Amino acid sequence: MMTNLFSSFDPLSSIMSLPLNWTSTLLGFLFLPHLFWAMPSRWGIFWFSLTSTLHKEFKTLLGPSSAGGTLLFVSLFSLIVFNNFLGLLPYVFTSTSHLAMTLALALPLWVSFMIFGWVNHTQHMFAHLVPLGTPGPLMPFMVLIETVSNVIRPGTLAVRLAANMIAGHLLLTLLGNTGPSLSLSLLNFLVISQILLLLLESAVAIIQSYVFAVLSTLYASEVN
Template sequence: MMSNLFSSFDPSTEPFFSMNWISSLMGFLLIPFSFWIIPSRINMLWIKMFFTLSNELKMLLKMSNKNNCMLFIAVFTLIFTSNSLSLFPYIFSTTSHLSMTLTLSLPLWISFMLFGWINNTMSMLTHLVPQGTPNVLMPFMVCIETISNIIRPGTLAVRLTANMIAGHLLLTLLGETGNKISSLMIYVLIFIQLILFILESAVAFIQAYVFSVLSTLYSSEVN
């Protein structure tokens, strides 16, 4: 029985690996060697997913060169891989910590802001006042839009962290009840956990997709 409900997210409490941030990389050992044989089914699946994501991001960026989307595809791959690996036993969930998610969102946001204010100053000022805003409300809209812009990296990081913590925490809570229920209810518990595991697998993909798409939208506003 855990002394702390959130101890599964504490790097110092994992039972087998003392360097838990590094332990998340050990999941790459699970990748079959057939992935590196071209062409393979796994390789073709990744390429298909990357091309689909690239086409969607290209429409958001309104650019014809797909290479401009490689940054956001790399961010998607990193988050999706980290989210997926955290579903395996004894693999540390790196994306459930703000120190990881803020490291991704904050540099992206700062680079977008620096590029926009240096190269497109008038366009950035225009975004602070939505079209059709009455003159009386303009100062308030500038304050609201400024605050909304400043908290963007925080919302990106907290959204990813909160969703990963919620799913893992629910699985942990259900797992802790296993030694307190009857043998008949064990099968029901296993079935529920399998459903939640499938849901968490979908959340791992969705959160990576949402993070990359929102980053792309923030980038398109400064062009």
């Protein structure tokens, strides 16, 4: 049962041992080029206003001296939200439901932030390990706690995104598998519930992309 349940997340499609399912990560780029040459549309205006709002918010979090870094986090949000939405389409592989994908996004960002902070702002990074006003006897314990909480950051980022994507897809799969055994009246109720769940998953796709990008921005702002 569990093998069949999670088989929808397995990258099984391959030609000559090449995992083709991971190419779904690049499908989001197909929606971007037309924004640069097509006539303005509602979708284009919406996407421009969304990215402009994110740029302003990330610039506030990073500070005026690092405003140019917002491009990285807006691009990160775009990549994740495209993959989250594409995963809601039938027969499209959801790459963001795998830790291999989410950890590959979170870990290099965190490592680069740590290297930059410890090389350029060593005293500032040491100061972060001991909160202001901590009593002397508690300082070793606070350093240990802050170090552990810092080290697990990329893992929490990756697991949060992957777990939220998996949970919704599993619920849709479980309810969908009960369809053939239901009566017509219950089947109508199942279709309505599936539509409502799809709407909820669409909201989760946006929220989790936003949370991932904002937390990455906050982690970057701490090393300045």
